[in-house]
Amino acid sequence: MIPGARLVILGRQGAGKGTQCVRLSRHYVVPHISTGDMLRAAVREQTELGLMAKEIMDSGGLVGDEIMIGLVAERLDRADAQTRGYILDGFPRTVTQADGLDEVAGDKPIDVVIDLYVARDVVLQRISARRVCRDCGTNYTATGTERQPWICEVCGGDVMQRADDHPDAVNRRLDLYEEQTAPLIEHYTSQGRLVVVDGVGAPDEVFRRLTDAIGKRV
Ligand code: ADP
Numbered sequence: 001m002i003p004g005a006r007l008v009i010l011g012r013q014g015a016g017k018g019t020q021c022v023r024l025s026r027h028y029v030v031p032h033i034s035t036g037d038m039l040r041a042a043v044r045e046q047t048e049l050g051l052m053a054k055e056i057m058d059s060g061g062l063v064g065d066e067i068m069i070g071l072v073a074e075r076l077d078r079a080d081a082q083t084r085g086y087i088l089d090g091f092p093r094t095v096t097q098a099d100g101l102d103e104v105a106g107d108k109p110i111d112v113v114i115d116l117y118v119a120r121d122v123v124l125q126r127i128s129a130r131r132v133c134r135d136c137g138t139n140y141t142a143t144g145t146e147r148q149p150w151i152c153e154v155c156g157g158d159v160m161q162r163a164d165d166h167p168d169a170v171n172r173r174l175d176l177y178e179e180q181t182a183p184l185i186e187h188y189t190s191q192g193r194l195v196v197v198d199g200v201g202a203p204d205e206v207f208r209r210l211t212d213a214i215g216k217r218v
């Protein structure tokens with residue numbers, strides 16, 4: 001077991017970050033911190049942050065950098081992340097957020113940044129079939145034969161399509177990814193911190209590739 005791994009997982013929407021991060025989190029026994037999940041929880045709980053973020057998220061836009069950096073800074077300050085480390089999923093998404101993260105991480109810098117690479121046409125197909133439990137975030141793939149209402153096997157919550165997984169919002173998010181998040185890949189590559197992992201294949205196979213890549217760096 002790796003004590004205190006600090007990982008960032010980048011990748012297009014639908015690349016499998018959520019699924020793989022849950023597995024990595026169990027494997028390395030470090031908290032999985034998904035900014036998308038944190039924001040969705042805030043929306044459900046109708047906090048001030050949630051009320052502000054909802055419209056932006058539904059339309060496929062990005063919540064402001066300052067707010068996101070503050071949210072992550074607070075989360076990384078908690079005891080579990082301080083002692084065990086973390087897997088960041090969905091953050092950073094812009095170069096400004098990456099700089100913010102370096103500042104927040106301070107003398108405990110990120111060990112490795114992974115780009116879970118899946119081409120755009122492949123993720124588009126995956127997202128159109130993606131369903132998610134609104135309570136625990138478990139991901140499912142729709143085949144069209146599911147019983148309705150669809151109940152989560154893990155927690156009994158409702159399995160639904162995310163409001164931002166509809167085609168217009170998906171295309172907007174993928175465009176934004178190219179515009180704002182792809183430069184991050186450049187940024188981390190130039191710093192020698194990026195490892196690209198092929199995200200196409202069976203989940204077990206992709207997981208093995210990820211742990212191999214992480215094992216060489218941590
Ligand atoms: P996806 O990667 O499929 O877009 P996420 O669950 O990571 O889904 O995020 C859902 C939404 O939450 C994003 O479309 C965006 O509006 C918001 N969000 C999440 N993380 C960030 C971030 N780091 N910066 C800005 N907005 C974010």
